[in-house]
Amino acid sequence: MSIEQLESIAQAMVAPGKGIIAIDESSGTIKKRFDVVGIDNSEENRRAYRELLLTAPGLADHISGAILYDETLRQSTRAGKPFTEVMHAAGILPGIKVDMGPQPLAGFPGEVVTEGLDGLRQRLAEYARLGARFAKWRAVIHIGEDTPSSTCIEANNHALARYAALCQEAGLVPVVEPEVLMDGDHDIDVCYEVTEAVLRSLFASLYEHNVMLEGSILKASMVIAGKDCDEQATAHLNAMNQLGPHPWPLSFSYGRAMQQAALKLWAKDMQGNFAAAQKTVAQRARANGLAALGQWTRGT
Known part of the structure; x- marks a missing residue:
């Protein structure tokens, strides 16, 4: 594609x-x-x-x-x-x-790395044949007293970039999701700092793997303090869009x-x-x- x-x-x-x-x-x-x-x-x-x-x-x-x-x-x-036919219609x-979920990152207690790259090329080809048009991979980043480490950030973003490149090879739009979890008692400034570090690392990895940004979607976390609830998600999305116009769609x-x-x-x-x-x-x-x-x- x-x-x-x-x-x-x-x-x-x-x-x-x-x-x-x-x-x-x-x-x-x-x-x-x-x-x-x-x-x-x-x-x-x-x-x-x-x-x-x-x-x-x-x-x-x-x-x-x-x-x-x-x-x-x-x-x-x-x-x-088939559901795919209903959806297309x-x-x-x-x-x-397509990811297989987070697993403990060896050598870094409390941190995780998302797995699922093994056999992904073949799975993506099958999913495309079944009617899929995009895929999603979620990385998980915890904010704690000494986390996230740079190793955790880089390991997850390296996997996200490899996944994204394989998706585009298969004709699927990759949704890249480096989720900075809202769990914890950190304030909004810490969330901002971690999110910025994660996103800078992510886009460096995407560039290094020749991922075409025009054909990809970033699923970013909201920069907020503490835990959120479902209803507030709509209010926050609305507030962010009222600050526009933005250089890209915020969906x-x-x-x-x-x-x-x-x-x-x-x-x-x-x-x-x-x-x-x-x-x-x-x-x-x-x-x-x-x-x-x-x-x-x-x-x-």
């Missing part, structure tokens, strides 16, 4: 008033979400929940793409239509999470912030509340779409 095609996909992903919904939880992670609301973690329930999200009427008005899990990329609607780009890629209310509603009556839960998802998508334009107000 040419750089022009990759750039076109990347631009579509951050179209004005649109963003990405993240439904890439592993089977183990979604079990934790289901357990909270009393839903059995069966393959059929996972499939039905993803269908609820992906076929919500009006979703495409504010959602440009969805990050899927390997299982979801291969699943279909109850009527037998609606104008929603299918994406796929969103949210998971629980868009899904939690719908999941709770669906769990109460999985048949009777299906349509109502879909309406809730569409409403959250609309709120974040407005925030991406700096036009959101509480209650909209």
Whole structure:
């Protein structure tokens, strides 16, 4: 795929008033979400929940793409239509999470490095054949008394750059996510300093690996103090966009912030509340779409 095609996909992903919904939880992670609301973690329930999200009427008005899990990329609607076909027909780009999660970084207690490069070239080729148009890799950076170390930052960003280069080779737009965690009691100034160091290192690595920035997406963390909550994410996005115009689109890629209310509603009556839960998802998508334009107000 040419750089022009990759750039076109990347631009579509951050179209004005649109963003990405993240439904890439592993089977183990979604079990934790289901357990909270009393839903059995069966393959059929996972499939039905993803269908609820992906076929919500009006979703495409504010959602440009969805990050899927390997299982979801291969699943279909109850009527037998592959999710990827449903998404393409609606104008929603299918994406796929490809990292294998963080593992302890040897020699650096308390720090982690994301793994998953082994066999990635082959997996990306298969995902492209299945209809994916972009991929996501998440690095995890902890802020602590003596962390993050420069070794941790460089190891994670080296992996992100290698992943991004492989994505573009396969014709997929890479979403690079160096997540600086909000856990801890650090203030906003420390968060800023760490985030700046991480991003400088990341873009140096991307440059060294010949990653075409026009055909990639940066999924950055918000620079804030302490922990955040889902509802504040929309308000923060709106506030940042009201400070514009910016040199680049400032969109969103949210998971629980868009899904939690719908999941709770669906769990109460999985048949009777299906349509109502879909309406809730569409409403959250609309709120974040407005925030991406700096036009959101509480209650909209």
